[in-house]
Amino acid sequence: MRPPVEVCVLLLSLTAPGILYAMNNIPALQEPLPIVGIGVVVLGFIFLLLLLTVPHKMAVDPLFYVFAEFSFTCMVGLMNALEQDGFISGLMAFYLKMGEPHLSAAYAVMMSYWEGLVHFVLFLTIIHRMFRGKSYRSLGLLWTGSSIAHQTVLIPGVVIGKYGSNLRPVFWRNIPFFLAPFWAASLLFSRPRVMPVITADKISAEQKKSLLSRPVDLLLSLLLLAAMALCVFRGFVVLDCPLDACFTYIYQYEPYLKDPVGFPRVMMLVYLFYALPLLTVFIYGLKTPGCSWMLDWTIFFAAAMAQAQWCHIGASLHSRTPFTYRVPADKWWPVIALNVLLAAVPALLALRCHTNPAYFLKPVPKGQANNAKKKN
Numbered sequence: 085m086r087p088p089v090e091v092c093v094l095l096l097s098l099t100a101p102g103i104l105y106a107m108n109n110i111p112a113l114q115e116p117l118p119i120v121g122i123g124v125v126v127l128g129f130i131f132l133l134l135l136l137t138v139p140h141k142m143a144v145d146p147l148f149y150v151f152a153e154f155s156f157t158c159m160v161g162l163m164n165a166l167e168q169d170g171f172i173s174g175l176m177a178f179y180l181k182m183g184e185p186h187l188s189a190a191y192a193v194m195m196s197y198w199e200g201l202v203h204f205v206l207f208l209t210i211i212h213r214m215f216r217g218k219s220y221r222s223l224g225l226l227w228t229g230s231s232i233a234h235q236t237v238l239i240p241g242v243v244i245g246k247y248g249s250n251l252r253p254v255f256w257r258n259i260p261f262f263l264a265p266f267w268a269a270s271l272l273f274s275r276p277r278v279m280p281v282i283t284a285d286k287i288s289a290e291q292k293k294s295l296l297s298r299p300v301d302l303l304l305s306l307l308l309l310a311a312m313a314l315c316v317f318r319g320f321v322v323l324d325c326p327l328d329a330c331f332t333y334i335y336q337y338e339p340y341l342k343d344p345v346g347f348p349r350v351m352m353l354v355y356l357f358y359a360l361p362l363l364t365v366f367i368y369g370l371k372t373p374g375c376s377w378m379l380d381w382t383i384f385f386a387a388a389m390a391q392a393q394w395c396h397i398g399a400s401l402h403s404r405t406p407f408t409y410r411v412p413a414d415k416w417w418p419v420i421a422l423n424v425l426l427a428a429v430p431a432l433l434a435l436r437c438h439t440n441p442a443y444f445l446k447p448v449p450k451g452q453a454n455n456a457k458k459k460n
Contacts, residue, residue, distance in 0.1 A: 090211045092137045093152045096130055097204070100159035104175040116252045119183050123257060130156055145214055147224065147271065150264055155207045157261070162200020168193045168404065183254040186247040190405040191347040194398035195234055198391055203227060219278050222383055228269035229387035235262040236358075237351045237392065245346020273380060282442050290442040291373035298443075300436060301370045307429045308370075312363045314426060319356030322349045336412065337419050340400035343409040347399070351392055359389070366433060369444070378444045382434035393427035 103126060107119075134152050138144050164187050167176045180188050187196070206227050213220040239258055242248060295302055321330045322341055334341050341348045362385050369375035397420060400411050411419045437444060 088212070089137060089148075089215050090208050093134075093155050093211055094208060096133060096152070097155045097159040100156055101163055101175060104160065104163055104179070108175055108178045116182050116254060119179065119252075120254050120257065123254065127153055127156070142215075147268055148211060148214055150268060151207045151210055151227075154261075154264075155204060158199045158204040158207065161196035162204070165193050165196035165200060168196075179254075183252055185250060185252075186242045186245075186345070188404065189247070189345045189347070190399040190402035191241070191345060191395050192238070193402060193404060194395040195238065195391075197398075198230070198234070198394055202391075203230065221272055221275055221277065224268065224272045225380060225383045226387040228265045228272060229384035230391040231265040232269065233354075233388035233392045234395075235265065236354055237347055237395075241345065241347035241350040243346075244350065246344045248346070269384070277376075277379060279445070280441055282445060287442045287445050290440075293443075295371050301443075304429070304433055304436060305367050305370050307425075308363050308367050308433070311426055311429050312360055314422065315352075315355040315360045315363070318352045319360075322352040337415050338400065338411065340396075340405060340409045340411065343399075343405060348396065351396055354392075359385075373443055374446050376444055376446055378437050379441055382430065382437045386430040386434040389430045390427050393423055397423045397427075 107122060130153060131149060134149060138148075163172065163175050164179075166172045168188055176187075186192055206223060210220045210223050210227070213223070235258065239262060242251070242255065295305065317330075317333075318338075318341065320327070321334050321338075324330075341352060362381070366378070366382065366385075369378040399405055400409075400419075400423075402410075
């Protein structure tokens with residue numbers, strides 16, 4: 085009797101510490117090109133084992149192989165985070181020296197924790213639902229949003245930051261890891277959404293309400309406006325705006341924004357050029373009935389902001405960040421509260437859209453509404 089597929093993926097992922105330990109103790113494998121070769125061989129071998137794990141007659145979603153391969157790399161990330169924080173040793177020294185030295189930065193450590201815990205649990209849950217015929221579209225969108233946010237900050241941050249002068253060949257393995265979430269997102273967005281069963285009368289009644297008569301949506305709109313203002317302000321800060329407010333903020337509140345690692349600067353620019361437009365269209369979606377795209381994009385965006393803010397908050401407090409760039413002790417509460425709120429607002433918006441989605445569903449034509457009444 086075959087074990088459940090998610091158990092097989094878990095067991096394959098748990099081989100990561102053993103492989104890292106072996107590579108850390110074999111000098112011949114601790115050169116840039118052998119590291120790349122070993123990485124390709126290991127992932128290829130895992131793919132072959134996955135092919136043998138899945139019953140041959142079963143139709144398999146191609147995303148399964150993406151999620152399963154990424155599960156292994158999640159465990160590698162968790163080992164990195166644990167070693168950088170001193171919980172384990174003897175697994176990652178060779179890789180940091182000859183592979184990706186930027187993984188020792190505080191931002192990368194927090195990113196590794198997120199991958200090793202949040203992404204790993206997501207992958208196992210998705211695979212469990214996948215092989216039991218249950219919907220996993222929303223969970224998949226959570227991962228794609230989180231992973232795209234991670235890669236769009238990581239890759240440019242490494243290139244323009246202080247690690248950009250020491251790029252090793254293995255760094256470019258991030259390119260397929262950057263492209264895979266976009267491919268997965270395109271597949272997931274193109275698949276039909278599981279729509280809740282809501283009567284035409286309820287949809288019509290909800291969509292007749294103005295924004296002022298929906299206090300929750302009004303409050304969310306105001307919070308989204310505040311988030312937009314913060315994105316614009318911090319974008320100006322990292323662009324060296326000469327205003328006194330920007331100067332005061334970066335030196336007295338969030339000096340981490342000028343950390344030479346480059347990650348915080350890139351993140352603020354991503355917020356300015358990508359998060360800001362999405363926040364704007366979400367306000368439009370809260371004001372305009374029938375914007376069904378809100379049900380998907382709010383999930384995607386909430387995951388992206390949660391991942392980005394986890395890394396940003398954690399790195400600004402982490403011991404691996406030089407003391408001069410950490411949040412000052414006397415400004416800790418306002419800065420952390422502001423950053424937590426920036427992560428919480430998209431999550432609250434996504435929760436609102438999915439707990440009461442009637443306002444966002446497509447309006448039912450009058451003829452169909454009358455037919456629904458007659459049937460009832």
